[in-house]
Amino acid sequence: AQSVTQPDIHITVSEGASLELRCNYSxxxxxxxxxxxxxxxxxxxxxxxxxxxxxLVQGIKGFEAEFKRSQSSxxxxxxxxxxxxxxxxxxxxxxxNGNKLVFGAGTILRVKS
Amino acid sequence: xxxxSQSPSNKVTxxxxxxxxxxxxxxxxxxxYWYRQSLGQGLEFLIYFQxxxxxxxxxxxxDRFSAERTGGSVSTLTIQRTQQEDSAVYLCASSLWGAxxxxxxxxxxxxxxxx
Numbered sequence: 001a002q003s004v005t006q007p008d009i010h011i012t013v014s015e016g017a018s019l020e021l022r023c024n025y026s027x028x029x030x031x032x033x034x035x036x037x038x039x040x041x042x043x044x045x046x047x048x049x050x051x052x053x054x055x056l057v058q059g060i061k062g063f064e065a066e067f068k069r070s071q072s073s074x075x076x077x078x079x080x081x082x083x084x085x086x087x088x089x090x091x092x093x094x095x096x097n098g099n100k101l102v103f104g105a106g107t108i109l110r111v112k113s
Numbered sequence: 114x115x116x117x118s119q120s121p122s123n124k125v126t127x128x129x130x131x132x133x134x135x136x137x138x139x140x141x142x143x144x145x146y147w148y149r150q151s152l153g154q155g156l157e158f159l160i161y162f163q164x165x166x167x168x169x170x171x172x173x174x175x176d177r178f179s180a181e182r183t184g185g186s187v188s189t190l191t192i193q194r195t196q197q198e199d200s201a202v203y204l205c206a207s208s209l210w211g212a213x214x215x216x217x218x219x220x221x222x223x224x225x226x227x228x
Contacts, residue, residue, distance in 0.1 A: 032213050044219035051214055090155065094213030100146065100169060101217065103155035
């Protein structure tokens with residue numbers, strides 16, 4: 001069965017600092033990988049996704065993620081965090097030829113000024 | 114255009130009562146999903162519709178949970194004889210097709226509290 005682990009429940013970073021949110025998955029093959037963001041009062045929004053090819057993917061709002069097969073990881077990064085990035089970030093996997101997503105528990109990001 | 118909408122946004126009910134949660138997907142989206150998020154947990158898949166049929170109901174936690182979709186559009190998730198452990202945020206998502214690489218667009222959710 002697929003599973004997703006986001007080891008950090010909460011992370012606090014200073015505005016302007018770099019950010020890396022960790023995501024590890026368990027799956028028999030390379031799954032499709034996603035990062036979603038959930039801001040207060042808003043629904044989940046897709047940040048980026050990886051299916052194949054270049055292992056560094058660019059997303060919206062200046063985010064990027066890198067797929068590392070050897071580590072079964074898909075970590076999310078941003079070079080300089082803005083206060084508006086404070087939100088919950090959810091990593092998800094989907095099986096090739098599947099339909100549903102399996103989500104991690106999420107990481108809540110707090111940005112301090 | 115309009116996104117996925119859900120109603121009600123909040124629902125408080127007493128243990129043992131039945132509740133209905135509604136989802137209006139994006140027009141033209143053939144696939145519809147229900148997830149729930151319990152406190153401190155990640156989103157948990159409940160059921161997937163392609164058109165009006167549900168080829169994957171594997172996430173429904175018990176037979177108290179059921180869902181239907183009519184006209185290839187609106188979906189209703191029904192929880193019978195609610196229990197306190199049913200308290201969660203119920204999220205609906207839709208996508209153009211029922212393939213995982215299609216972006217799923219999420220609604221704002223219904224927050225259910227069972228007293």
